[in-house]
Amino acid sequence: MKEKDILSLEDKLGYHFTNKQLLVTALTHKTHAFEARTPLEFNERLEFLGDSILNFITAEQLYRSNKYFSEGELTRRRAIGVNNNELADAAKHLDLGQFLLLGKGETKQDGASNRTNLANALEAIIGAIYLDSNLETVRLFIIEKILPPEF
Numbered sequence: 001m002k003e004k005d006i007l008s009l010e011d012k013l014g015y016h017f018t019n020k021q022l023l024v025t026a027l028t029h030k031t032h033a034f035e036a037r038t039p040l041e042f043n044e045r046l047e048f049l050g051d052s053i054l055n056f057i058t059a060e061q062l063y064r065s066n067k068y069f070s071e072g073e074l075t076r077r078r079a080i081g082v083n084n085n086e087l088a089d090a091a092k093h094l095d096l097g098q099f100l101l102l103g104k105g106e107t108k109q110d111g112a113s114n115r116t117n118l119a120n121a122l123e124a125i126i127g128a129i130y131l132d133s134n135l136e137t138v139r140l141f142i143i144e145k146i147l148p149p150e151f
Contacts, residue, residue, distance in 0.1 A: 001027070005099060012094050013125065015141055017132050022046070024101070026124035029117060031103025043124035050126030053135075057142045058082045061151045081148055084119040090146045091118035096125075122146070 001024050009023070010016045017023045025041050033042035058081060062074045069077070080086075091097070097112035100121055111117050126146075130138040143151075 001099070001101065009094075009096075009099050013129075013141070014144065015129055015133075015137070017128070019132050022128035022132050023125070026050075026128040027096075027099050027121055028101045029103065029106055029111065029121075031106040031111070032101040035103045043121060046124035046127035046131075047120045048127070049130065050123035050128070053126050053130050053138060054082055054123060054142060054146070057139050058147065058151070060139075061143065061147060065151065077151075081151055082146075084116060086148070087119035087122050087146070088115035091122040094122070094145065096121050 006017075006020055006023060009027075026043050026046050028040060028042045030042040030044065033040040055078070058078050059074070062069070062077055066074065066077070096118055100112050100117060102111045102117075106114075106117075126138060126142065129141055
């Protein structure tokens with residue numbers, strides 16, 4: 001990935017990485033990693049971490065802003081606000097597709113527009129930002145770039 005692409009994406013994210021490799025890994029689809037000449041880490045582990053962080057921050061935001069909602073209502077609202085469709089829309093808004101590192105087959109199948117790939121990459125970026133910084137920084141990113149304003 002070219003340095004100018006990394007800087008362009010960092011500008012869109014509103015976060016500049018100390019460890020740029022975390023961002024590259026977050027954008028690396030397993031098909032790209034499997035086609036590489038040398039072993040590459042791909043984004044699934046970061047996606048796992050990012051998904052957990054996103055759910056935590058979303059739950060925290062809902063808890064703080066909706067004092068009288070029941071557990072069931074909070075859970076329902078979290079599911080509505082944080083799901084693959086919402087994440088894919090947020091990823092499209094950030095133009096993540098153009099930065100994804102995909103294998104040849106995935107590229108032929110327009111994997112850069114695949115909503116699952118976009119949502120997964122965004123979750124991986126959340127994990128990468130957390131590892132590169134701290135919980136407060138990733139909280140601000142999630143609130144500003146992902147969660148709907150009504151949260």
